[in-house]
Amino acid sequence: MTLPPRTGRDALTPRPLSVQRGVNPHAPGSAHLKLGRTEILATVSVEDKPAPHMRGKKEGWLTAEYAMLPRATTDRQARERNLQNGRRHEIQRLLGRALRASLDLRHFRNQTLYVDCDVLVADGGTRVASVLAGYAALHDFADRLIHAGKLSEWPLAHAVGAASVGLIGDELRVDLDYAEDKVARADLNVVATDAGLLIEAQGGAEEGPITHAEYVRLLTAGVEAVGALLRELHRQL
Template sequence: MTEPGNAPGNVQRQGRALLEARPLLVERAVSRHAEGSARLRLGHTEVQATVSIDHKVPPHMRGRKEGWLMAEYSMLPRSTQDRLPRERNLQNGRRHEIQRLLGRSFRSALDLRPFRNQTLIIDCDVLEADGGTRVACILAGYAALHDLSERLKAAGTLRSSPIVHPIGAVSVGLVGNELRLDLDYLEDASASADLNVVATADGRLLEAQGGAEGAPIDPETYIALLRAGLAGAAFLLSEVQRQIG
């Protein structure tokens, strides 16, 4: 795989190459109360993820050998340039779509057998949005799960980490016939095609969400987007792992 930022022929856009991700900063153990937590900044997008343990499971998981995991997503009112109303409507379609993506991604990463009869709840809150919020939430959620694991191991509750597949994520898109990694808001708004790619550290795909925004694209372009996304997701995951230890 080509490492983002080092591909031949890259040209600069606002200080970074086409296949270069924005600067990433992550800190774990940012909440005194949550069982696991992390705050992450990707460019100007900033999110906080917390993990809570609920000592019950939904009805469809009763009697199973493993626990359950669910994710919730929200954007603070001034996470965007214009104030967003607080999301009081629980039927918000975009929010539910993102929550399903987050839940599937985190469940794929974990062995939930150590959490039998328990539910892990990952709350992802967008503090500031400039594109790639769901990607940033996956990266922050992974860091928060790592924090949970380290805390439980230190307390003697877990013998080993339940994270079996470290996961990364990135957005990738086609902007003016240029393939670009890690889109900010303006790039995302003008992209003719875009994907959110979730993948493991060794380049295996968990999910690719997205497609053409206007005219159809050919399969070769889609595959190029996917390959760039796989490389970018692995790179951002390595950055998260390096910073959280």
């Protein structure tokens, strides 16, 4: 098998990351993130009403939505209008779990936070890039609340990020682009904190079973890649 080439990075180095916060003047928190050629716009909105299942609870709630714009890919995709689209629903649940893990929701009692992640350009890793963009938007949101005097305590309990990792032939690579992702014989999307605490691992084998040792290598490399990406993200925030 001929491995897709990598330009300017080795197998364990993520793609270049850049982030700009506060890009949407109407949103209380926002970020535009690039991971290689993948681009995500994330915004935070607040509704002063609890989610139905959180009425009477001491915590607020965070929910996430994900969408891919029609020309995010090489060919135009129909605009996503069906909220029950299987892939979209799966990604939204992943984003919600990841971003809720970053927040101390006791600061938002009787409120619902919405994090919208829109894929502007897709070149692999859109869900992991959306986790990073969503966290960056929440960081922008939290910073604005502190500076406006609306909160006296930093509400982000954990720095949360995500990275993709896969086996292409016998080579382990992190942060797969589209060309790599489509030929990987196994891949994982790993969500973790900057301290190396695992939140979620999502994925599996594509071309037959893999060994326990291979899975552990994937998971370990994914957690390490998350740490590297979050260090770069915080450097720019």
